[in-house]
Amino acid sequence: MKAAPETGPNRSGTRYSAADKLKAVELYFEDGYQAKDIARELGIGKSSLGKWIREYREKGSDAFTSPPEKSAAAAEKSDPAREFVRAQILEHKAAHPDHGIKQITQIFRRFLGLPVKTHEVRSVLQAHPSSSTATTSRTRRPPAPMRFFERRSPNELWHTDVMYFIMPNHEKVFVISYLDEINMSWRSLLPPA
Template identity: 25%
Template sequence: MSKNKVIVLAVLEGGMSKSEAARRYGVGRQWVHELLARYAAEGDAGLAPRSRRPRTNPQATDPDVRARILALRAELTKKGLDAGAETIAAHLEREGRTPPARSTIHRILRAAGTVAPEPRKRPRSSLRRFTAAQPNEMWQSDFTYWTLADRTEVEILDFIDDHSRYLLHLTAHPKVTGTVVTDAFLDTAQEHGLPASTLTDNGLVYTTRLAGGRGGRNAFETLIASLGITQKNGRPSHPQTQGKIERFHQTLKKWLKNQPEAHTIADLNELLAKFRHVYNHERPHRALKRRTPSGAYAATPKAAPAIAAQGEHWRIRTDRVDADGKVTLRHAGRLRHLGIGRAHKHKRIILLVRDTDATAVEHGTGEILAEFTINPARGYQPKKQNTPGPKTGGVVDVSGHL
């Protein structure tokens, strides 16, 4: 028998006064009155413990905000974008709403059955992360695989800024080759400036350091060294070094799976251009404190290679040697004709220009074909006599001096 029932029976059947029952059972006289009234109205049910929860909660999430949280979860998931609590909070802020705490948003999602239970994960606080301090301090690059509608496998190449996660380049190709990587790097550098360093895995399109010394440097290694850019490569069989770009590939593929299938590489590149805009300008990033990558990339002064930081003027371009063995370069307001040699006619080259110094590097091999010191008084520019020929396999000085 409950204490409440004992108190009621002591008064109604034992003839005890309300004050005496209150003293004997250690309760207030008002509580005895309350119990008698409940018993009279509801019987034994009125004596059962009742919830002490307040009828209203001034801190409860507004129903409209709760509904918008669930709507955003559905919208973002349908688009193949991240739909976690941090992202939802960022979207609420953009809409002019004050978002509840991240834990509150997660509880709302869990209560609605939109969060699948997951095994306990390693706490984020235990992870050691490196992030570059400035934009262009380090670019990460890698490529991943995707399948067209007819099950043709293609490869997607990307460059990401380590500091801001800004997606600098994203294109699909039948196969990512050394030439594709070099062209993409040059295009990206023309648009965003040169990075101080790069970080990639040890694929042969990026480095030949694990090739047993065969073939010397590839075109990408030669180009990077000639520009004074520090080249970094992860440890073999240790993809965690390129963790940011590996995680990016998961985000990309999740988004692509929610889009119409691409039938051609051109179709896929249209989708990738759309994704690049969404990723850079619309999707808030948790690691960036809900900022977008474009906002983070523009917020801080950019780093540069040591040579560029010294104020020297650099130009990079690709060209093709004409039938007479020359390429044309505009310098000091006039067109200059650089004599590379008829032996190299029709070859694709990378032309590296620093002030009055120019170096022609064969595209795809990284071999130096000719070096020049431009004479402003002449239109035709002969190459330096000590330039390594095509059979000597010369390379560019890693110190950056052309």
């Protein structure tokens, strides 16, 4: 076995040029180095090197020099059906500025039969910000004040609680409890103010 080639420090996290990929593959095929030694010395991941070797076997050196094929995302962007859906989302938001992302998604799915996903609607609206299409965050209402239900005389207000548990023999046992409000002061359970 030949000794591994002498090279510089690790380059992990770096994008490799076509020349770097070709050099690594040539070390494997022409010089007879083992893949693990090449990966270690050049600072390349073993899976990346394996992928480059497979591509070289299939296409030769053109695998690294020819432009890459369109990705699924790029193909989707040029799809006329997708462009139509994008235009419809923007028109709908302009006509109904109070509709949010989830509401638009549900309307398109249920009523228009268009298979739109929430992240698609969000990305379309974020890519075309304007006064009519920008999504606004809702202001939250303050919580309602706590209400106490206390009565002055017996039998004016009852509390009911229903629960069940399963016995070891797999029977369900229901426990139903009733409590007359007059006998319990909720305020006594709260910490002092």
